[in-house]
Amino acid sequence: xxxxxxxxxxxxxxxxxxxxxxxxxxxxxxxxxxxxxxxxxxxxxxxxxxxxxxxxxxxxxxxxxxxxxxxxxxxxxxxxxxxxxxxxxxxxxxxxxxxxxxxxxxxxxxxxxxxxxxxxxxxxxxxxxxxxxxxxxxxxxxxxxxxxxxxxxxxxxxxxxxxxxxxxxxxxxxxxxxxxxxxxxxxxxxxxxxxxxxxxxxxxxxxxxxxxxxxxxxxxxxxxxxxxxxxxxxxxxxxxxxxxxxxxxxxxxxxxxxxxxxxxxxxxxxxxxxxxxxxxxxx
Amino acid sequence: xxxxxxxxxxxxxxxxxxxxxxxxxxxxxxxxxxxxxxxxxxxxxxxxxxxxxxxxxxxxxxxxxxxxxxxxxxxxxxxxxxxxxxxxxxxxxxxxxxxxxxxxxxxxxxxxxxxxxxxxxxxxxxxxxxxxxxxxxxxxxxxxxxxxxxxxxxxxxxxxxxxxxxxxxxxxxxxxxxxxxxxxxxxxxxxxxxxxxxxxxxxxxxxxxxxxxxxxxxxxxxxxxxxxxxxxxxxxxxxxxxxxxxxxxxxxxxxxxxxxxxxxxxxxxxxxxxxxxxxxxxxxxxxxxxxxxxxxxxxxxxxxxxxxxxxxxxxxxxxxxxxxxxxxxxxxxxxxxxxxxxxxxxxxxxxxxxxxxxxxxxxxxxxxxxxxxxxxxxxxxxxxxxxxxxxxxxxxxxxxxxxxxxxxxxxxxx
Numbered sequence: 001x002x003x004x005x006x007x008x009x010x011x012x013x014x015x016x017x018x019x020x021x022x023x024x025x026x027x028x029x030x031x032x033x034x035x036x037x038x039x040x041x042x043x044x045x046x047x048x049x050x051x052x053x054x055x056x057x058x059x060x061x062x063x064x065x066x067x068x069x070x071x072x073x074x075x076x077x078x079x080x081x082x083x084x085x086x087x088x089x090x091x092x093x094x095x096x097x098x099x100x101x102x103x104x105x106x107x108x109x110x111x112x113x114x115x116x117x118x119x120x121x122x123x124x125x126x127x128x129x130x131x132x133x134x135x136x137x138x139x140x141x142x143x144x145x146x147x148x149x150x151x152x153x154x155x156x157x158x159x160x161x162x163x164x165x166x167x168x169x170x171x172x173x174x175x176x177x178x179x180x181x182x183x184x185x186x187x188x189x190x191x192x193x194x195x196x197x198x199x200x201x202x203x204x205x206x207x208x209x210x211x212x213x214x215x216x217x218x219x220x221x222x223x224x225x226x227x228x229x230x231x232x233x234x235x236x237x238x239x240x241x242x243x244x245x246x247x248x249x250x251x252x253x254x255x256x257x258x259x260x261x262x263x264x265x266x267x268x269x270x271x272x273x274x275x276x277x278x279x280x281x282x283x
Numbered sequence: 284x285x286x287x288x289x290x291x292x293x294x295x296x297x298x299x300x301x302x303x304x305x306x307x308x309x310x311x312x313x314x315x316x317x318x319x320x321x322x323x324x325x326x327x328x329x330x331x332x333x334x335x336x337x338x339x340x341x342x343x344x345x346x347x348x349x350x351x352x353x354x355x356x357x358x359x360x361x362x363x364x365x366x367x368x369x370x371x372x373x374x375x376x377x378x379x380x381x382x383x384x385x386x387x388x389x390x391x392x393x394x395x396x397x398x399x400x401x402x403x404x405x406x407x408x409x410x411x412x413x414x415x416x417x418x419x420x421x422x423x424x425x426x427x428x429x430x431x432x433x434x435x436x437x438x439x440x441x442x443x444x445x446x447x448x449x450x451x452x453x454x455x456x457x458x459x460x461x462x463x464x465x466x467x468x469x470x471x472x473x474x475x476x477x478x479x480x481x482x483x484x485x486x487x488x489x490x491x492x493x494x495x496x497x498x499x500x501x502x503x504x505x506x507x508x509x510x511x512x513x514x515x516x517x518x519x520x521x522x523x524x525x526x527x528x529x530x531x532x533x534x535x536x537x538x539x540x541x542x543x544x545x546x547x548x549x550x551x552x553x554x555x556x557x558x559x560x561x562x563x564x565x566x567x568x569x570x571x572x573x574x575x576x577x578x579x580x581x582x583x584x585x586x587x588x589x590x591x592x593x594x595x596x597x598x599x600x601x602x603x604x605x606x607x608x609x610x611x612x613x614x615x616x617x618x619x620x621x622x623x624x625x626x627x628x629x630x631x632x633x634x635x636x637x638x639x640x641x642x643x644x645x646x647x648x649x650x651x652x653x654x655x656x657x658x659x660x661x662x663x664x665x666x667x668x669x670x671x672x673x674x675x676x677x678x679x680x681x682x683x684x685x686x687x688x689x690x691x692x693x694x695x696x697x
Contacts, residue, residue: 047558049535070316225347242315242345243550245531 038251039063046247063252067239072227073253076235080260082145083152083220083231084213090153091160092205096198098157099164100190104176114165120158129222136223145229148220152213160205167201168194203271211261232257307599308339308361312348321421321619328615329606336599356380360591362600368408368419368585369653370494370660375589381416382590382597387604388415398608401627407487407650408585417589418604420613422651423549423622424641425475425570425582432564433460433543441566445483445511445573452520455543462520464542465675466533473671474655474664476546478582480508483573487580487650494658496696500688509674509681511573516678526676534558546570548584549622552637567640578649584657585625666691 006017037052040060050056067073102114132151133142141147171194179189195202220234227235236257239249265272309326313319319342326338341361343351352364356375366372375381388399388406399406402419409415434440434451437458442448452462467473481490485504492498493505515521522533522542534551536542538558545551555565572579588607590600606612613624618632623641631638645651656664670684 042557043554044557044559047531047534047554048538225344242317243548244554245529 035251038248039255041248043248063248067249067253071238076230076232079229080231083148084210086149087152087213088206088209091156091209094157095160095164098161099168100194102165103168117158117161125218133222143225148223156209167198171197204274207268207272210264214261305335306337307596309363310341310361311365312343312345314342314345317620321616325616356591360593362594362596363588363603365588367657368587370658376411376416380592382592383414385414402625404648405625417587418608419585419587419625420607421617421620421622422583422585424645425548427544427568427570428547428551429544429566431566441568442571444571448571449514461522461542463544464522464533464536465525466528466530467525467672468529470668470672472530473675474668477671478652478655479570480511482580484508484511486577490652496692500685500692516675549641562636567637569644580650581645581648583645583651584654660695663695
């Protein structure tokens with residue numbers, strides 16, 4: 001097995017491992033710890049340069065109150081759900097179908113279509129920024145949740161298709177052939193045989209896409225201008241005052257924004273890890 | 284037949300104009316909390332006082348507004364739009380997009396008293412070509428914020444002249460205190476220092492000519508400004524690692540007593556007080572005189588309201604502008620904003636020594652500069668401020684920087 005389990009390594013390596021693991025863990029977690037600390041401070045502490053010391057006041061609740069009352073944070077959170085959930089459903093639904101088609105049917109352009117889906121993943125966002133903005137503007141979807149959702153669905157479907165196609169390809173072919181022999185229509189095969197079997201893959205994809213889209217900042221700032229459709233990641237900047245960067249409120253807001261994907265992660269931890277490794281075993 | 288068509292058109296014209304009378308469209312960039320609240324308040328008050336007018340108010344994102352206003356003034360003009368005084372409104376005035384409102388300024392019958400007199404000190408920044416193009420409703424002062432206790436401990440009194448100021452810096456430096464804190468990471472703080480040095484060395488008119496591109500950056504008078512600046516930069520009177528700090532982060536040494544002064548706008552007071560400074564150890568003074576005899580102009584970025592020249596309902600728009608110029612209205616707006624009213628008959632929140640000091644200073648000011656990045660065009664301002672920051676870190680490069688700025692000037696103002 002690779003990598004070799006640590007308890008089978010030489011004793012010196014084990015010690016080095018035991019020493020450096022906590023150290024790197026701490027270094028890794030320092031920024032998050034900093035955000036947590038800042039979220040319970042007041043602006044006074046920050047201006048006075050007290051970033052890491054004991055907070056002079058415990059203001060977590062008043063910061064939370066400010067985050068939700070000074071700005072339309074509740075609306076931003078709702079917007080995030082309105083963007084994330086339809087995208088998740090749309091991308092997963094589409095990719096189940098494309099994945100099924102690409103895995104099961106032999107037709108001439110099969111591989112080419114599959115490669116196009118994959119190639120889409122390699123196009124950097126930034127190149128698409130201006131064309132996508134112009135496109136949504138011309139269709140009349142600029143600055144709307146629908147526009148953002150449609151774009152995300154289109155862009156995520158590429159990755160999802162790769163994922164689903166490989167998963168379905170790995171299913172025993174006999175199941176499908178047996179169903180066909182019994183006279184099941186192609187749709188019935190998809191609905192009754194493939195979908196139930198791909199449940200783990202669907203769950204893993206849902207979790208992945210949920211986190212991807214929830215954490216999206218780039219497209220939210222490119223395609224959305226007003227409060228009415230702004231998701232929480234981009235909405236955080238409204239916590240700043242006219243002159244002042246409100247680090248304490250930004251930290252509190254970031255924590256609020258991070259809660260849904262974190263909950264999602266812990267609830268679906270198994271699927272999440274499965275999702276990250278599924279595609280790796282069968283190419 | 285023609286007659287019928289014409290009369291039909293006229294009829295429609297009358298019908299549509301009557302349906303417009305009574306609706307006042309206002310566009311503002313007040314997306315931040317306090318300015319939004321201020322406008323909510325005054326629009327409600329205006330509607331209460333003028334029951335025949337319904338206000339339709341569009342709030343634009345603060346940053347996006349700079350682009351939007353160019354579009355909507357041409358294509359879909361509101362009846363009132365907010366903007367900024369000074370050279371910032373020059374392109375719109377030149378393009379004929381703002382309405383001349385000199386009559387409001389002249390006619391004392393419009394308002395509670397004499398507007399020209401009550402706002403005399405702000406008139407210059409609203410005047411282009413001898414006419415006034417809008418009404419100012421709020422501004423705030425710039426100046427020097429300082430630690431009173433550090434001054435007392437080192438036997439320094441508030442400097443009135445340049446020599447006093449430099450001497451105070453020397454004393455503080457010798458005592459191991461950074462005389463002036465500044466955070467120049469985002470460049471604009473350096474422009475505050477430059478503006479004041481230029482206003483005090485060469486005066487308001489010269490400063491305006493420079494920001495309007497009429498004077499080369501290699502001019503001996505600009506050199507004179509940098510000579511004064513040298514007196515502060517070369518002995519190291521500014522905070523050492525200023526280029527790495529934002530304006531806000533540069534407050535920290537002042538809070539901790541490691542730095543004594545900050546050339547800043549009045550918005551610095553709130554975070555300083557939140558961090559523990561009190562009226563007893565935080566003070567404000569006017570930027571000291573440099574060339575004796577030059578009338579003292581101040582840095583006071585001013586927010587204004589204007590009537591687009593293509594507005595549909597100019598009658599009510601004028602009523603709104605007059606309303607905005609009133610002493611009691613300006614008092615209320617600025618209570619919400621925590622800034623200063625322009626009308627001399629307004630008062631400010633009692634018990635705030637900084638607002639009071641600012642009010643006294645600005646009411647007696649010779650003229651208002653609007654800040655370098657508002658007075659100069661965007662491209663010049665951004666290059667200029669880059670240059671100022673570079674100069675503050677490497678004063679030896681001064682000549683090269685000024686030559687570079689001169690090249691930019693020739694390109695920008697072509």
